[in-house]
Amino acid sequence: MPTSQVSSEQILFTRGVPAMEALPNTLLSECVQAVLAGPDGKTVLQYGHNGGYLPLRRMLAEQYDVPPDQVLVGNGSLHLQDLFSALTIQPGDVVLTEQPSYDRAIKTFRRRGARVIGIPLEHDGINIAELEKALAKQTPSFLYVIPDFQNPGGVTMSGAKRQALADLADRYGFWLVEDVPYRTLRYSGESLPLLRDLNPARTITVSSYSKLISPGLRVGYLIGPLDLVKRLTSLAEDTILAPVLLVQAAVLEFHKKGYFTSNLESLKQLYAPRLQATISALKTHMSDISFAEPEGGFFVSVTLPEQSNYHNLLSRAKDAGLVLTDGTAFFADPLNENEDVKSLGERFVRLPFCALTPEQIEEGVKRLAQLVER
């Protein structure tokens, strides 16, 4: 795309959505056909499989090395988190999150009656000392974290911090909810253990195919201790009867045909240069700002210095053809009451890069830099 065109168009640094060109509609069509013509072609159209399409649960069970009864597949992971919250949050309970964290998760926990408190996120994950302070005050129902390529921060939790969480969950007695939808989208470096690997008895692992195949399919899953998954499955049945089985069977077929692996490779090839473009643009145009350099996922984020011109940023950005997400939505209640979360939120800018071309990213970051300059 010629620069002249990019320089006049609106640039959307808003939701963390896959690139449209990365959505495998032709391959999925083939998979749906195979399912509907196959031995389960009528089964997936009938009532049943309330915990999700059993053969897909079996595949995930193998992948995570648990029995299939510990896997619940639903219509997207947000819905499973909502059900989990319904079971585990009593009105007035505290839920801890990283600060900032996924806005819809914070909202979900609040709607189910929790007081959601954010623990500062550093470039290597949650601040453990601050977390311990919070735990000393009150045991939460659970701690919700996104250990890999965090949304919105983009940071990955260090191995030492993962171990610390695993230990603290035992010491204080609370659930660790690890939300790992981006984990497989690693463009460089090596994977660190899941919290599940370190403390399976205390860990609820939540993930989905939204970033790896398609968000519209709404195929998310949850892995946890047997008793909890049983109760969740029963609540899911009472609420939705069963998830949409046809798309779950199509996802399994996508794996079986080898498309998952090749599609993942294509996604990495498409997204890695976009991440690099984001990092380069930030280093070029906002060289005074330190930020965590992600090795995967969908997001880079920056916290603007206090002395920058961040006031009324969203509306000024829009006028300049740059659409940003309201940073304050990612912030829960502060642990220390005197902390100015509002100002932190106003200075927080999330940059989802996957659905933008390198040219758009360069232009978008340039516009941002101009807007916040004093």
Added chain:
Amino acid sequence: MPTSQVSSEQILFTRGVPAMEALPNTLLSECVQAVLAGPDGKTVLQYGHNGGYLPLRRMLAEQYDVPPDQVLVGNGSLHLQDLFSALTIQPGDVVLTEQPSYDRAIKTFRRRGARVIGIPLEHDGINIAELEKALAKQTPSFLYVIPDFQNPGGVTMSGAKRQALADLADRYGFWLVEDVPYRTLRYSGESLPLLRDLNPARTITVSSYSKLISPGLRVGYLIGPLDLVKRLTSLAEDTILAPVLLVQAAVLEFHKKGYFTSNLESLKQLYAPRLQATISALKTHMSDISFAEPEGGFFVSVTLPEQSNYHNLLSRAKDAGLVLTDGTAFFADPLNENEDVKSLGERFVRLPFCALTPEQIEEGVKRLAQLVER
């Protein structure tokens, strides 16, 4: 099927499920292919359309003569009822239902904090005098009814009773929730007006494609006043982001290709003789019992006389190769405290006939008759 084979097999008079042979897997495969190869082939795989696939909402809006903003399409109607309950029920509120009513609906309203009170169902619908008694005591959040071919009763509400409900909703100020998934499956007689036709401002219409195309697709919808649908759509977005769009687009395609009409005709041709077989078998083997003769839908039901041998019926039936649903699950709290709802429930037998052959139905009713004989 030879009688000898039927007489030895287990007969499942349990859930109201479509016949497996009626599930149109081949036609749906064609529809999904058309969607994924068409102009919205990538759109349905992306985030968006939080209130449901907009072109399907538009079609339903036309069908029900409302603007598309008054239509919300979700993952099955039970989920929409759960969301509606979340918005309208405050803990301790009363919700009224027909007695008996759909067990999962009763459970959903209770889980959202309602006291659910059942108003006796007669052969022409809810008992209006008893309903007025209940309304005089306390205004409910809503009255939930299944006016056409009721689940589990099989009865259809008369025109006069529909008008009475429309009037009472205005006089006392409560929502009418009409659940009409069976309405289109009329095998004889003429349709009566929807409650929506009589009092649109007070009516929430809920329906789905589970009985008309496939339950596994989980495509249900809700039609209501604009402000309420807006709030429901926002709650739906917070809970599930969006429903599964691909199956909703496939349903629209199913309509566009003319398959909906031809499939409905096939369903009626398959199910009408099964309804007739149920009615005949009851008249032959249980001639002393009066029951409502449905003109459509999935269910015939009988209430066994007090003097019949109904004790421990479920387990005795199972031993005799007849699987029945627990009748007590269909009964909410009684309006009059001295009413023996438990005994009523134990004597209530629902007979879902669609997934059984006429031979299986004849044999099943014969077994039932023998079991309850004194």
